[in-house]
Amino acid sequence: xxxxxxxxxxxxxxxxxxxxxxxxxxxxxxxxxxxxxxxxxxxxxxxxxxxxxxxxxxxxxxxxxxxxxxxxxxxxxxxxxxxxxxxxxxxxxxxxxxxxxxxxxxxxxxxxxxxxxxxxxxxxxxxxxxxxxxxxxxxxxxxxxxxxxxxxxxxxxxxxxxxxxxxxxxxxxxxxxxxxxxxxxxxxxxxxxxxxxxxxxxxxxxxxxxxxxxxxxxxxxxxxxxxxxxxxxxxxxxxxxxxxxxxxxxxxxxxxxxxxxxxxxxxxxxxxxxxxxxxxxxxxxxxxxxxxxxxxxxxxxxxxxxxxxxxxxxxxxxxxxxxxxxxxxxxxxxxxxxxxxxxxxxxxxxxxxxxxxxxxxxxxxxxxxxxxxxxxxxxxxxxxxxxxxxxxxxxxxxxxxxxxxxxxxxxxxxxxxxxxxxxxxxxxxxxxxxxxxxxxxxxxxxxxxxxxxxxxxxxxxxxxxxxxxxxxxxxxxxxxxxxxxxxxxxxxxxxxxxxxxxxxxxxxxxxxxxxxxxxxxxxxxxxxxxxxxxxxxxxxxxxxxxxxxxxxxxxxxxx
DNA sequence: GCCGTTTTCGGCCCGACTGTTTTCAGTCG
Numbered sequence: 001x002x003x004x005x006x007x008x009x010x011x012x013x014x015x016x017x018x019x020x021x022x023x024x025x026x027x028x029x030x031x032x033x034x035x036x037x038x039x040x041x042x043x044x045x046x047x048x049x050x051x052x053x054x055x056x057x058x059x060x061x062x063x064x065x066x067x068x069x070x071x072x073x074x075x076x077x078x079x080x081x082x083x084x085x086x087x088x089x090x091x092x093x094x095x096x097x098x099x100x101x102x103x104x105x106x107x108x109x110x111x112x113x114x115x116x117x118x119x120x121x122x123x124x125x126x127x128x129x130x131x132x133x134x135x136x137x138x139x140x141x142x143x144x145x146x147x148x149x150x151x152x153x154x155x156x157x158x159x160x161x162x163x164x165x166x167x168x169x170x171x172x173x174x175x176x177x178x179x180x181x182x183x184x185x186x187x188x189x190x191x192x193x194x195x196x197x198x199x200x201x202x203x204x205x206x207x208x209x210x211x212x213x214x215x216x217x218x219x220x221x222x223x224x225x226x227x228x229x230x231x232x233x234x235x236x237x238x239x240x241x242x243x244x245x246x247x248x249x250x251x252x253x254x255x256x257x258x259x260x261x262x263x264x265x266x267x268x269x270x271x272x273x274x275x276x277x278x279x280x281x282x283x284x285x286x287x288x289x290x291x292x293x294x295x296x297x298x299x300x301x302x303x304x305x306x307x308x309x310x311x312x313x314x315x316x317x318x319x320x321x322x323x324x325x326x327x328x329x330x331x332x333x334x335x336x337x338x339x340x341x342x343x344x345x346x347x348x349x350x351x352x353x354x355x356x357x358x359x360x361x362x363x364x365x366x367x368x369x370x371x372x373x374x375x376x377x378x379x380x381x382x383x384x385x386x387x388x389x390x391x392x393x394x395x396x397x398x399x400x401x402x403x404x405x406x407x408x409x410x411x412x413x414x415x416x417x418x419x420x421x422x423x424x425x426x427x428x429x430x431x432x433x434x435x436x437x438x439x440x441x442x443x444x445x446x447x448x449x450x451x452x453x454x455x456x457x458x459x460x461x462x463x464x465x466x467x468x469x470x471x472x473x474x475x476x477x478x479x480x481x482x483x484x485x486x487x488x489x490x491x492x493x494x495x496x497x498x499x500x501x502x503x504x505x506x507x508x509x510x511x512x513x514x515x516x517x518x519x520x521x522x523x524x525x526x527x528x529x530x531x532x533x534x535x536x537x538x539x540x541x542x543x544x545x546x547x548x549x550x551x552x553x554x555x556x557x558x559x
Numbered sequence: 560g561c562c563g564t565t566t567t568c569g570g571c572c573c574g575a576c577t578g579t580t581t582t583c584a585g586t587c588g
Contacts, residue, residue: 024571028560059561097577099586132579140578358573359588419588420575 001043002036003161008075009033014089015081017100032062038511088114095144096456151454153191157483157520173205180250184293186523188486189453193233196247221246244276255298294527299494304529315538320349321506326371327352328360331512339512341384347541351390351415354402388412397421399435408441413548417446422459429461434469440555443548444476444504447487471499474551481520482508493528505537
């Protein structure tokens with residue numbers, strides 16, 4: 001329920017801003033939304049409301065709104081706001097270049113309420129007549145709309161709520177199902193929510209639950225294409241006795257399935273004539289290793305998959321990319337250490353933002369020193385988890401780093417990252433990143449592509465150049481597990497395997513509750529077939545220090 | 560809307576960049 005409440009509060013804040021309400025009121029809702037999203041307890045019923053009391057920035061009014069959501073299942077307040085402004089605000093806001101002000105301008109002048117209206121206006125030229133709207137902006141919005149159209153879906157960790165909602169309705173109607181397709185494979189970005197139904201008695205109820213768009217029938221299954229809450233997918237109903245064939249077939253990926261079916265052809269067994277009792281029989285029948293769904297991406301898994309190499313949660317001994325209250329994190333270092341101990345970590349790196357990222361309270365040089373002392377003091381207390389003194393330092397447009405070398409030197413490690421000047425050319429960004437890699441104190445490169453799934457593709461740079469340079473300097477690439485990022489992507493990592501790079505898995509947590517994001521990174525690492533040796537989070541602390549020293553010394557020698 | 564007070568109002572988070580302008584509004588992190 002927290003996610004739902006948080007989404008509603010975020011929406012309220014956006015509609016209030018659209019209305020031109022007091023900016024601090026808007027911010028209050030936005031803050032409350034973020035806080036509730038990151039609570040470490042669930043708000044399920046009215047009883048839980050008392051746990052909200054006393055949480056900073058959650059006051060009487062907000063609790064009242066939450067109470068209403070719990071009682072009504074929706075926010076009447078938000079509904080009122082939406083009635084006043086019948087705009088699909090969240091959808092429009094997801095287009096880069098569009099903010100609340102422009103959306104209001106478009107709505108008031110051209111009655112643009114959603115992406116469809118916006119598309120009409122973009123291509124009819126109607127937008128040109130509005131004040132402060134020029135060619136470049138229109139092109140940017142066009143690109144954003146097209147990107148969005150092509151990338152409709154959600155990162156798999158962001159789908160739990162909608163899947164929960166959908167499957168609850170299936171269960172209420174006694175519909176039995178298996179999740180299949182991209183979601184079963186935990187693909188980073190899921191475009192289709194696919195299910196296999198079995199043991200079906202009554203399908204007529206389906207139209208109460210989802211929007212049925214199309215029904216196809218083949219020899220082996222019936223396929224119902226549907227939409228639900230802005231997402232689309234398919235429901236497969238296997239022909240008699242073909243449940244496991246269909247589940248395997250629809251799980252994909254296409255190339256994985258084809259490879260298996262080819263092997264069947266070669267052994268003269270007809271895949272579709274078999275009546276399997278379990279999915280693993282499909283593999284065992286032709287004497288190959290059973291491959292679990294997340295590995296079935298067609299990245300050569302038949303060659304490299306080995307259950308002994310799969311990295312598990314307990315192999316993770318720590319991580320390096322966590323924000324504390326020193327910058328824009330909401331948890332104190334001590335709290336983070338406590339939570340890290342609960343996760344069974346040996347160490348955890350607190351890497352706050354650097355000075356120029358003022359919105360994220362990037363640390364001034366004086367604050368860096370103070371934070372360093374705090375970490376020293378915590379170490380003196382001999383905590384279960386060893387705190388590492390890190391930093392996520394901005395790479396400026398010219399490739400220089402946001403702190404001078406004397407400061408960079410004081411950290412246990414430095415992660416370089418791009419947060420600004422996204423619009424530079426490929427050449428400029430490539431030069432910029434490479435020059436950061438050559439700094440002797442830079443150990444890792446955070447969220448390497450800068451993508452936001454379904455929102456923007458990330459900045460442009462010469463992938464080959466940059467990753468080769470990373471290999472030359474032993475720069476560790478991050479696999480960022482923040483759902484909206486999931487950056488790097490498993491396919492990209494798979495393609496890079498010949499370079500011999502090493503990786504760090506990161507939660508990029510701003511709240512202790514999001515430390516679990518690292519499990520998303522772990523899925524990506526496993527999908528790409530990485531082994532423990534390639535994932536620094538599996539190293540013991542002394543080996544981490546050893547590795548970091550080697551990286552730094554390697555670069556200093558080459559200077 | 561929240562918070563804290565030398566306590567019920569007044570303060571609360573900024574700065575670069577872009578694209579539009581010709582001095583600045585809006586977006587973004």
